Amino acid sequence: MPSPSARAAPVLSLKQFMTRGQVLALYRDILRCTKFVAPSDRAYIREWARSDIERYRHETSDDKIRMLISQGKVQLRTLENSVALSRRRFDADAGGDTFSSA
Amino acid sequence: MFCLARVALPKLAAAAAAAPARRAAVSAIAAARVSLRPAPAASLAFARLFSAGPAPLTVQQIEDRVLQLLKDFDKVDPSKLTLDAHFTNDLGLDSLDQVEITMALEDEFSIELPDRDAEEILTPRQAVEKIFLNKNAM
Numbered sequence: 001m002p003s004p005s006a007r008a009a010p011v012l013s014l015k016q017f018m019t020r021g022q023v024l025a026l027y028r029d030i031l032r033c034t035k036f037v038a039p040s041d042r043a044y045i046r047e048w049a050r051s052d053i054e055r056y057r058h059e060t061s062d063d064k065i066r067m068l069i070s071q072g073k074v075q076l077r078t079l080e081n082s083v084a085l086s087r088r089r090f091d092a093d094a095g096g097d098t099f100s101s102a
Numbered sequence: 103m104f105c106l107a108r109v110a111l112p113k114l115a116a117a118a119a120a121a122p123a124r125r126a127a128v129s130a131i132a133a134a135r136v137s138l139r140p141a142p143a144a145s146l147a148f149a150r151l152f153s154a155g156p157a158p159l160t161v162q163q164i165e166d167r168v169l170q171l172l173k174d175f176d177k178v179d180p181s182k183l184t185l186d187a188h189f190t191n192d193l194g195l196d197s198l199d200q201v202e203i204t205m206a207l208e209d210e211f212s213i214e215l216p217d218r219d220a221e222e223i224l225t226p227r228q229a230v231e232k233i234f235l236n237k238n239a240m
Contacts, residue, residue, distance in 0.1 A: 024201055025217060031205045050198060 019065055026072050027053060033076065036083045045079070159239055164211075164230045171210055172226060175203065185227045200224070211239040 030049045034042050173180050189195045204220040213236045223229045233239050
């Protein structure tokens with residue numbers, strides 16, 4: 001049974017700490033975005049996001065991590081766009097033509 | 103003259119009928135005005151019912167719901183769960199779990215926590231504090 005101190009995370013440099021914060025902020029933004037997707041897809045997208053981040057959990061190269069973060073941000077933007085599109089279509093279907101003046 | 107009288111009489115009768123009716127109406131209005139001014143305490147409660155929304159959450163209610171939410175989280179060992187159980191040190195959760203938990207708390211209480219508040223939540227008690235201070239919590 002590992003002692004509590006052995007389980008403790010290694011001390012990070014300030015830059016590493018900031019980068020880690022960016023990853024967590026990205027994960028939080030993705031989860032926020034998935035609040036608006038269909039419930040049937042929500043769990044799948046969250047699982048996928050989590051496993052994608054977990055895959056590089058032990059990555060130490062600062063450049064690689066930053067590249068992964070920008071890739072993640074692109075994927076988040078794609079997700080946000082498709083959510084916005086489907087919401088607009090849903091609103092249009094529910095409330096009639098959004099562009100009609102009547 | 104007969105017909106004049108016939109015309110006049112109904113008018114007089116109407117006037118006579120109207121007078122008591124008017125008097126009754128006036129006294130009814132006065133009575134209504136009086137009844138519209140109820141005792142101050144009663145009117146405050148009445149006003150609160152329709153304008154203030156649901157009653158604010160008590161700390162006990164928030165604590166119960168936070169602990170229940172964590173119990174439902176499968177990575178959490180319920181036997182180790184207390185109000186001061188630290189997510190990382192005591193419950194063995196990682197930072198991604200912490201993000202998931204704060205997101206679930208936001209959903210549960212219908213609030214949005216700013217990032218810097220969310221990342222400070224490392225025990226259930228801290229979650230309760232942040233939620234209690236958020237006036238939109240329900």
